[in-house]
Each structure stands twice: as structure tokens, then as C-alpha cells.
Amino acid sequence: MQQPPEGRYGDAMRHALDIAARGPVTGGNPQVGCVLLDADGTLVAEGWHRGAGTAHAEVDALSRVADARGLTAVVTLEPCNHTGRTGPCSEALIAAGVARVVYAVSDPGENSRGGADRLREAGIEVTGGVLADEVSQFLEVWLTAVRRARPWVTVKWASTLDGRVAAADGSSRWITGTAARQRVHEERAAHDAIAVGSGTVLADDPELTARGEAGELLGRQPLPVVIGERPVPDGAKLRRHPAGLVETGTRDLDRILTDLYSRGVRRVYVEGGPILASAFVAAGLADEFSIYLAPALLGGPKLAIGDLGIPTITEARRLRLLSIESLGDDLHLTARPQED
């Protein structure tokens, strides 16, 4: 029989990838899907990971069959080999008596890696790399964060077409319209933390919650992080944030990101203001840009990004555009630094 390019397990892996996406993007853990096949290749059960602290995809799938002996487990991420908030999937698969494990990408986690070797030791046939490109792309943010042991950083701003984020008197509400602002709330909800400078907190008294159109809170809330030396005032809205509050007391971005990573933060949304955005860009720590442009001009000195110390045009930070979308009268662009 002719095999598809991904081999015999390509279709099952694609299905595992589809169901992986049902899990949450936030919360520190990757989105993982698993399907169990019988000897004929028929799907007998599926499972996916619903977020940190809940069963891993393999254990979820195993819990849906009475007897897993002789089955093939097709899973998007190499089964973990550690006891974290839950037990090791490698041992669960061994105990269940599966015959074969097929996975897409290796687990880069310092503590969790090694599942494939453990399974082989136990006599299970193991194949990695099936649909690896698609799955790596799907998990890119999480994989990058874990490999670097620091969160993925999205730098966001909303500006006029001439790149201005405030008028001469400092006023900046509202540059963009409601559709763009709603998208910002969705982006907040898709990150584990929102970072702002301590100056922005004093100037704007932001809430930094992810809210729906009627002002209701959208599920799990990102952790607000205030970067800088100046303390958040007692009466500030941020003091009542449902996810708590982190005040860094420092502007050492490497230290801050390392600390956030150790708290389980894998995605940070950098939301204000220009000084903080510039600091992330200048340090080469901006992994992605989310830019909202309103069809208006403000002129003047209040720019989205301050001086980056770029002496000449050939040294411009070139970006690769990922998407352009109209939201009401505004534009939303996403971009990433061009790899050299």
C-alpha cells in the first residue's frame, strides 16, 4: 500500500493536533493531543490536555479505554518522563501495556524530557518526528519559551498612522475604536502575564484585565507585572486585580523574564508604554509585535517606540509581517523580527 509522506500515522497525528487545540494556550503547559489506535489503525479513544494541574493528553486518552494493551498511542509531544503536578506519561503508557508510541516533537523540558528513551527501555516501539513541522509550528511559542527558559514576549501598542501614542497633553484614550480594543482584550486573555512600566501605572491607573464586550471578565486572567522601581499606589485599580500583582522593583529585563518563567509564565504581553517597549526591542527581547494603527495623525514627539540607538538606515530592525487585518476603521498588524 502507498504510504502518505508522513507515513502510516500522519492522519492520526493530524487528528491529535486538531484536538490538542481544544486545550488552553495559557497556563504554562503546552497544548497536547493523543489518540489511541487499535492494530487495524482504527481510532479507539482520544484525549487532550486541559491545562496545568489536569491530566496529560496520554492519561486522558488512556482513561477512556478499558484495556489499552497492544494499542498504539499517537501523541503530538513526546510523553513526559517526570512527576510534575501529575505523574509521568511514560510510566502510564508502560503500565497500560501499549505496544507502540508515535510522537511528533521532543519535549525540551529539562525535567520532563526522556520519555521516548524510557518507553524504549520498557520494550515499546517508539517513533518520533511524525508531522514534526506542523506540530513544531503549532507549539512554537511554548517550545521557544522552554528552550530559552524565558517567556515569549509580545510587544503591543496602539498608535496613529504616524506612530504616535499620545497627544501633547499626554491624553491617549482612545486612539483606536472598539473592535480593536476588543481584540486587545482577547490578546490579553491569550497571554499569561501583562507587563507595563511603573510610569504607565501612575499615569493611566490601568485595570489590565481581559474583558468581554459587556465588560465581563474573560475566564482566566493574565498576571499583571509592573516593571520599574516606583511602587503601585495603594488606591490603584491594579491592587484589586483578580490574578494578583507582581511588582519587579527593577528594570533588569533578563532577571524579570527568568523570574516570570519560574512562575509558569510562558507568554508576556508588553502593553505600555514607549519606554518599556523600547527597552524590550533594544535588548532583542521582543519576539512578536502586535500593532494597532488608527487612521489619524497626531504629530509631535510621543512615539510608540523611543530611541533605539540606530545610527543609520541599514541597521533598521526589519520585521516580517505575519498578518494584516481591518478592525472597524483600524488596522491590526502582527510581525516578528526578521531572522538574519
Ligand code: AOF
Ligand atoms: C505530556 N502530555 O499532555 C502534556 C505534557 O506539571 P505537569 O505534570 O502538568 O507537567 C507539565 C510538563 O509536562 C510540561 O512542562 C511539558 O514538559 C509536559 N507536558 N506532556 O506528556 C501532555 N501537557
Ligand code: ZN
Ligand atoms: Zn505527561
